[in-house]
Amino acid sequence: MLTGAYVARPSPLHRIPAGPKLAALAGGCTALLLVRTLPGVVVGLAAVVVLYAVGRIRPVEAWVQVRPLRWFMAVLLVVQLLITDVGTAVSLTSRIVLAVALAGLVTLTTRTTDLMAAMERGLGPLRRVGVDPVRVSLMMSLLIRSVPVVTGIAQRVRDAQRARGQERSIRAFAVPLVVGVLRYADTLGEALQARGMDD
Known part of the structure; x- marks a missing residue:
């Protein structure tokens, strides 16, 4: 999914x-x-x-x-x-x-919007115990959309490894991948904060 x-x-x-x-x-x-x-x-x-x-x-x-x-x-x-x-x-x-x-x-x-709407409806009864279906739905939507982004980052790092002849180096793959993912997370966090969803 x-x-x-x-x-x-x-x-x-x-x-x-x-x-x-x-x-x-x-x-x-x-x-x-x-x-x-x-x-x-x-x-x-x-x-x-x-x-x-x-x-x-x-x-x-x-x-x-x-x-x-x-x-x-x-x-x-x-x-x-x-x-x-x-x-x-x-x-x-x-x-x-x-x-x-x-x-x-x-x-x-x-469509992602249909999936999120269905999830919101399904989680509706949990409002009584403090669960916000809209926020849970947003979180899942961001997760779904982030996976292709992270996969793309990993592919670019792997391509750079091959260009440098470091295909077998775990460190040469892991460090740039983590840095790239953290940068993406920062950008996403700033976008959410700008929309007043930082609480």
């Missing part, structure tokens, strides 16, 4: 309101958590592929949703292989990727 950007297409998924889609996403992710076998993961993969096809999402657009996870998933898979069996390791990493793919599908087929 955090890597997607709305793609306007005439598909059945695009016509479904944001609320039911968020509820279906929660149900789908819960179902993935309950899967423990490789055949179950295969069924989940088939379902995700069918849903992307129904939503008329191109393969390259689908790949963008999970591409940022590739290195994290590789490390996680290696760690899991060291502490458990192959089937469990593959199942765990695959389920995480499928959950992210499902979330990405929701954001690809739903």
Whole structure:
């Protein structure tokens, strides 16, 4: 859900309101958590592929949703292989990727404003316990919009590493990335403060 950007297409998924889609996403992710076998993961993969096809999402657009996870998933898979069996390791990493793919599908087929409006309505009853649905919705909106920005910063840092011949240096990647993200956070904070949302 955090890597997607709305793609306007005439598909059945695009016509479904944001609320039911968020509820279906929660149900789908819960179902993935309950899967423990490789055949179950295969069924989940088939379902995700069918849903992307129904939503008329191109393969390259689908790949963008999970591409940022590739290195994290590789490390996680290696760690899991060291502490458990192959089937469990593959199942765990695959389920995480499928959950992210499902979330990405929701954001690809739903406008961000519709998602935030649905979230505000869903959180409405929590006003009684001091939760401000508008602020929570704004926070989620900023989070969704920030992920592509951070990914872009990471890609620029990686390109600069390659240009300097320092592809294997963790420090050469981590330090500029942190600095870039902090600068972006400062800019975002100043924009929110200018709009009176600094409390």
